[in-house]
Amino acid sequence: MEIKIAKHAGFCFGVKRAIEIVDNLIREKNKSQNIYSVGAIIHNENVINEYKKNGMIIIDEDEAKKLKNEIVIIRTHGIEKDIYDLLIKNNNKVIDLTCPYVKKIHNLVIEYDNKNYNIIIIGDKNHAEVKGIVSYATKAVSVISDEKDIENLKISRDLKTVVFFQTTSNIKKSKKLVDILKKLFYNCLVVDTICKVTFDRQNEVYELSKNSDVMLILGSSTSSNTKKLYDISMSNCERSYLINDVESLKNLDLSNVNILSICTGASTPNELIEEIVLHARAKF
Numbered sequence: 701m702e703i704k705i706a707k708h709a710g711f712c713f714g715v716k717r718a719i720e721i722v723d724n725l726i727r728e729k730n731k732s733q734n735i736y737s738v739g740a741i742i743h744n745e746n747v748i749n750e751y752k753k754n755g756m757i758i759i760d761e762d763e764a765k766k767l768k769n770e771i772v773i774i775r776t777h778g779i780e781k782d783i784y785d786l787l788i789k790n791n792n793k794v795i796d797l798t799c800p801y802v803k804k805i806h807n808l809v810i811e812y813d814n815k816n817y818n819i820i821i822i823g824d825k826n827h828a829e830v831k832g833i834v835s836y837a838t839k840a841v842s843v844i845s846d847e848k849d850i851e852n853l854k855i856s857r858d859l860k861t862v863v864f865f866q867t868t869s870n871i872k873k874s875k876k877l878v879d880i881l882k883k884l885f886y887n888c889l890v891v892d893t894i895c896k897v898t899f900d901r902q903n904e905v906y907e908l909s910k911n912s913d914v915m916l917i918l919g920s921s922t923s924s925n926t927k928k929l930y931d932i933s934m935s936n937c938e939r940s941y942l943i944n945d946v947e948s949l950k951n952l953d954l955s956n957v958n959i960l961s962i963c964t965g966a967s968t969p970n971e972l973i974e975e976i977v978l979h980a981r982a983k984f
């Protein structure tokens with residue numbers, strides 16, 4: 701059996717940066733001191749459980765509003781502006797790990813909101829990143845994820861329109877939506893804000909899955925970017941699996957496999973790839 705590992709697998713740039721900063725913070729902190737994180741800093745249960753053992757407390761947005769004089773981490777995909785402002789006002793030490801790709805969209809939203817554009821975001825309206833992005837506008841922002849959402853759009857035709865994307869959007873699906881929007885709205889400005897990591901991984905998974913008997917997408921099923929990689933993989937290879945540990949590999953049927961390919965979500969460490977490869981080689 702040949703095992704192919706995607707070139708773009710492992711932690712992404714934003715997650716690597718966040719992990720390095722949090723590791724240092726935990727190493728240097730006083731043992732009795734807690735560090736609060738508004739939501740999980742990354743979508744990886746194993747990493748988060750280790751941090752919890754070392755004094756990290758994961759809180760939700762409502763709990764964050766009550767914090768005073770604490771150390772608070774902002775996750776890679778950001779939080780809503782009013783909560784951020786309140787954390788600062790309440791004298792917390794805020795360690796902002798919002799990925800620069802996400803920050804860039806916050807700034808674009810501020811800029812085009814000031815210019816009085818209609819703002820459309822292609823993404824999942826319930827995802828924390830999108831809620832954060834929307835919160836940087838003073839006027840209503842439309843979030844769409846399919847054609848039905850476009851039919852229901854209620855925006856002024858008198859204003860110019862700008863479209864941004866959630867960083868982990870599905871490239872092919874988003875492109876279809878953009879084509880429709882451009883026909884509907886004259887002078888519709890489209891700013892591609894899908895992060896480079898997402899772009900590279902989705903393309904690589906698409907190509908790998910065309911010629912693989914089995915595709916393994918390693919990562920958490922709660923991770924938006926990982927689920928999208930899995931969907932893309934499934935479109936070419938029906939023996940695609942989303943797994944997060946070696947135990948799950950043991951339950952898979954890997955008979956009659958000539959080529960097994962592996963890619964990961966952005967919050968999956970290289971160590972898991974190594975473990976999976978070792979196990980696959982030993983067993984199959």
Ligand code: SF4
Pocket residue numbers: 712713714715776777799800801802867868895896897898925966
């Ligand atoms: S997936 Fe992209 S946007 Fe999200 S943390 Fe990684 S680099 Fe940043």
